[in-house]
Amino acid sequence: MDFSFYFDLPLWIRLTLQGLAVILVLFPIAAACSMAERKISAWIQGRPGPNRTIPPLLAWVPGIWILQKLGVFQLAADGGKFVFKEDPVPGGVNKFYFIAAPILAMIPALSTVTVVPFGAYLDSAGKLVPIVLANVDIGLLAVFAVSSLGVYAVILAGWASNSKYPFLGGVRASAQLISYELSMTLSVLPVFLWINAPGGQGTLSLFDVVQFQSQPGFWGGAWFVFTMPLSAFIFLVALFAETNRQPFDMPESESDLVGGFHTEYGAFKWSLFFVAEYCHMIVGSAVFILLFFGGWNPLPWVTLTDSVNALAGVLPFAAHPLFMGALGIAIFLGKILFSIFFFMWVRWTLPRFRYDQVMNIGWKKLLPLSIANLIAYTLGIALLHK
């Protein structure tokens, strides 16, 4: 197959098409996550979950009951409801910020994905090329910088609602997000200290992190979760807090704050917050997997390149870059979906922490732990490179 016509297109058209393609994948997955959440909660609680909805026009299709039982049409019905129902703006709100907040929630959630690589393929010269919208050197820094803008949406929504429960939710959320960002950032520093050995070219690119975990040899092929388990643990806990998932669901806190920052929201604006939360989860899990779980490598010590080369011996078409790219994306997506399942599994297992417990864990436990972890690894790496 020849794709030169695609590479002949002007750059801006290509980037627009690529960006649209990514959003067209990310958005439905985020929406499907809401159904997954309902089904997983149901199965954990011994219920079947939504399994009734089906358009009468489709009911005759054989085998479609599987989709019906999985609630696929319920998902479509819910989505349609959000689009068509009345979207009230309560009196007394600050209209500009009230409407801006859900948009501001979506923007960082969708734009962090630009620097996240999803896979890689070998080009004709035998060089590994990342599949990413923007393979920039600041990689992880861009993710942190943009995703932390998401807190503005929560604060603005809480403040603009002009109501005490959203306000309390917004205040709690901002305190929580800021507290856990520190531990999160500190926990990934050892990874980059390890990669950026003295004398080499410095990078924060997520692609290089995966490349570092794909080297030959015992230490080269080990994922960072094996060499830096504490970093991975702190990052995971902070990720739960950053994505406002249980047990750190401070901004919503249904039991004491009604709906938290989105109490006053309804219809489409509310669904934007909802999808933004899942987009954050997807991108957060993607970064977690890239950093600690070897990205698109199928198994520890088994890289994507090796497995594709092995497959190409059996199946000739496996050598095609398209196959390698698709396989890499599939493996990566599989890992992300498992990670999202883990998020949901934890949500339906644990109760929510109290607000003071959240602050205690963040400042008194995780932060000292991540600083100690950083110091230990800094010393270790310094001794190794001596």
Next chain:
Amino acid sequence: MAVIQVERKPLSLAERTYIPQIIGGLKTTLKHFFQPTVTLQYPEQRPEISKNYRGVPTLVKDPNGREKCVSCQLCEFVCPPKAIRITPGEIPADSPHAHVEKAPQAFDIDMLRCIYCGLCQEVCPEEAIWLQNQFSMTGTSRAEMVNNKARLYELGGTLPDQHFKWDKKKAAEEHGNAH
């Protein structure tokens, strides 16, 4: 009353990290994740109702298919929310069930008024009105929520009692001994 002082042990380090408890909880929920559901698919699957359940009041017939109600109107009188309305009447002489007793011409129970107290069943001298296992009464209008005589017998069915009271009375009457 004896006061028992329970000593609260300080949490161990492992407990303070929450991690063993979280892993235990995750194991439990994963086990439930793969277990079959415990719920019923309601409108298709109905729960089993115990025999002494007291649902919608109904009228019953005796094993001969005769209506047991003699329209004495005690239930109408005792009904606290006045949900029962009975029009008493004679049984026509040419009816196969014709007899000394009366029967209701009309028997309406307004289920919008009924409070399921069971006093009608308690007061009935003929064991003709029973609160049975019908637990979901629905309708789209007020008129639909009034159970008339036909509907009450349809819901009630037959009470398999062994009194055969009317057979005995009929036999007695045929022998010229009405009471």
